[in-house]
Amino acid sequence: MDKHGPIADGWSRRTFLKGAGGTLAVATVAPGEATAMASEVAQEAVARTQIRVIVNGTTHRVEVEDRWTLVELLRDHLHLTGTKIGCDRGECGACTVLLDGRAVYACSQLAPWVDGTEITTVEGLEEGGRLSPLQQAFVDGNGPQCGFCTSGQLMSATAVLASNGAPTRAEIQQGMTGNLCRCSNYNALVEAVEAVAGTAAGDAAADDGGSGISTLATVGPPTARVDAVERVTGRATYSGDVTLPGMVYGRVLRSPHPHARIRRIDVSRAEALPGVTAVITHERAPIVWGAGSVAGGRQYNDQVKEITTQRRHLFNNPVRFVGDPVAAVAAVDRHVAEEALGLIDVDYELLPFVLEPEAALEPDAPKVWPEGNLSPDVENRHEPMVTTLGDVDAGFAEADHVFEERYSTAFVHDAQMERRTCLAQWEGDKLTVWTPTQGISNCHRDIARSL
Ligand code: FES
Numbered sequence: 001m002d003k004h005g006p007i008a009d010g011w012s013r014r015t016f017l018k019g020a021g022g023t024l025a026v027a028t029v030a031p032g033e034a035t036a037m038a039s040e041v042a043q044e045a046v047a048r049t050q051i052r053v054i055v056n057g058t059t060h061r062v063e064v065e066d067r068w069t070l071v072e073l074l075r076d077h078l079h080l081t082g083t084k085i086g087c088d089r090g091e092c093g094a095c096t097v098l099l100d101g102r103a104v105y106a107c108s109q110l111a112p113w114v115d116g117t118e119i120t121t122v123e124g125l126e127e128g129g130r131l132s133p134l135q136q137a138f139v140d141g142n143g144p145q146c147g148f149c150t151s152g153q154l155m156s157a158t159a160v161l162a163s164n165g166a167p168t169r170a171e172i173q174q175g176m177t178g179n180l181c182r183c184s185n186y187n188a189l190v191e192a193v194e195a196v197a198g199t200a201a202g203d204a205a206a207d208d209g210g211s212g213i214s215t216l217a218t219v220g221p222p223t224a225r226v227d228a229v230e231r232v233t234g235r236a237t238y239s240g241d242v243t244l245p246g247m248v249y250g251r252v253l254r255s256p257h258p259h260a261r262i263r264r265i266d267v268s269r270a271e272a273l274p275g276v277t278a279v280i281t282h283e284r285a286p287i288v289w290g291a292g293s294v295a296g297g298r299q300y301n302d303q304v305k306e307i308t309t310q311r312r313h314l315f316n317n318p319v320r321f322v323g324d325p326v327a328a329v330a331a332v333d334r335h336v337a338e339e340a341l342g343l344i345d346v347d348y349e350l351l352p353f354v355l356e357p358e359a360a361l362e363p364d365a366p367k368v369w370p371e372g373n374l375s376p377d378v379e380n381r382h383e384p385m386v387t388t389l390g391d392v393d394a395g396f397a398e399a400d401h402v403f404e405e406r407y408s409t410a411f412v413h414d415a416q417m418e419r420r421t422c423l424a425q426w427e428g429d430k431l432t433v434w435t436p437t438q439g440i441s442n443c444h445r446d447i448a449r450s451l
C-alpha cells in the first residue's frame with residue numbers, strides 16, 4: 001500500500017525530508033520573547049495557503065505554511081497528539097491517518113495537499129463515546145505494549161476492515177504491512193482484527209492443545225493492561241506530546257565525516273537568522289557526558305568519567321563517526337531550526353579512518369583516540385577485554401565437532417519507535433525534564449553534574 005504522498009511543485013517531500021532525521025531537543029525561553037520572535041519570523045517570506053479540511057467530523061479553516069506536513073498540522077496546530085511521529089520519513093507507520101478513508105502516512109503529506117479532504121485520526125474512532133469494536137479488540141487482545149505504534153496500527157486496520165468485511169489473515173497482514181511495531185506485537189494486532197471481522201481460526205485461549213487441561217479460571221486468564229484504553233484512544237501522553245508556552249525547538253548538526261578535525265566553525269549566519277535563540281558548539285559547551293569507550297559497560301559511571309582518558313563531550317573535536325554532534329540550534333519552530341543548521345559553516349580537516357575492527361588493530365592504523373584504538377577498562381588499561389569461563393581448551397578437545405566461523409553483530413542497538421525527544425523547563429533554580437528513558441537516575445545525575 002502506497003501511503004506516501006504525491007510530489008508537488010514548490011515544497012516537495014524530498015525538501016522537507018532532507019535532514020529530518022536530526023535529534024529533536026527542546027529548550028525554553030521566556031514566553032513573551034519566543035512569541036515576539038515567532039511573529040518576526042512569520043513576517044518572513046514563507047509561502048502560505050488557506051485550506052479547509054474536515055478532521056474527525058469538525059471543519060477547520062487554517063492558513064498553513066506550505067512546508068508544514070499533515071502530521072505537523074494535526075499535532076502542533078490542531079493539538080491532536082494521538083497521531084505519532086516515529087521516523088518522520090515514511091518508514092514506520094506511526095503517523096498513519098485516514099485521508100478520505102484511505103490509510104496514508106501523515107508525515108509524507110504536505111498540509112496544503114489535504115485542502116478539501118476529510119481526515120480521521122485515532123481521536124475520531126470512538127463511536128458515541130464508546131470504543132469502536134476494533135479499539136475494544138486491541139484492548140482485549142493486549143494490542144498496545146509501549147503503545148507508540150498503536151494509533152497508526154488502528155488506522156491501518158480500520159482501513160482494512162472498511163474495504164473488506166471478511167479479510168483473510170494474509171490480507172490483514174498485507175494491509176498493515178506499512179506499520180512497524182518495535183515491541184513486535186504483530187500477532188496480537190492481527191488477531192484483534194480477525195476477532196472483529198469474525199474470521200479468527202479459533203479461540204486459542206480455549207484450545208487445550210490436546211492436553212486435556214482446561215484454561216485456568218483464576219490464574220493466567222487474559223487481562224487487559226491498565227493503560228490500554230489511553231493508548232487505543234490517543235489520550236496517552238508521551239514526552240514528545242508535551243508542550244509548554246514559549247518553548248523553542250532544537251536541532252543538531254551532525255558530522256558527515258567518519259573522522260575529521262574541525263578547523264573552524266562559523267555560526268554567525270545561523271545566529272543572524274530571525275527566530276534563532278541560541279547556537280552551541282564544542283567551543284561553547286565543553287560538557288562531558290560519558291567515556292569514549294564501553295569501559296566494561298560502565299561508561300556513564302561517575303568514577304569512570306573522572307578518570308577515563310577517553311572523555312566524550314556533548315560536541316567533539318575531532319569528530320569520530322558519521323553523525324557525531326557538531327553543533328545545536330534552538331529556534332522558535334522546527335523549520336527555522338532546520339534552516340539554521342544549513343547556515344553553519346564548518347571547515348573540516350579530513351582524517352584517515354578504517355571500517356573494520358581488524359584494520360583498527362594494525363600497528364599503523366589511524367588512531368581514534370591518542371592512546372590508541374582499544375577501549376580502556378575502568379582503570380585506563382588499553383588491553384583487550386577477555387572473559388574466560390571454564391576450561392575452553394578441554395571443551396574443544398572433548399567436543400564431537402568443532403566449527404570455526406566469524407560472527408558479528410550490529411554495534412548500534414535496535415531503535416525504539418518513540419523518538420529521543422526532550423523537553424526542559426526552568427522555574428527559578430528548578431529544572432524539570434520530560435524525556436523517554438529507562439535510566440531516570442542517570443539522566444538526573446548527569447544533567448545536574450553538567451549544569
Ligand atoms: S511513517 Fe510517518 S512517522 Fe514514520
Ligand code: FES
Pocket residue numbers: 143144145146147148149150180181182183184185417
Ligand atoms: S506497541 Fe508497537 S512499538 Fe510498542
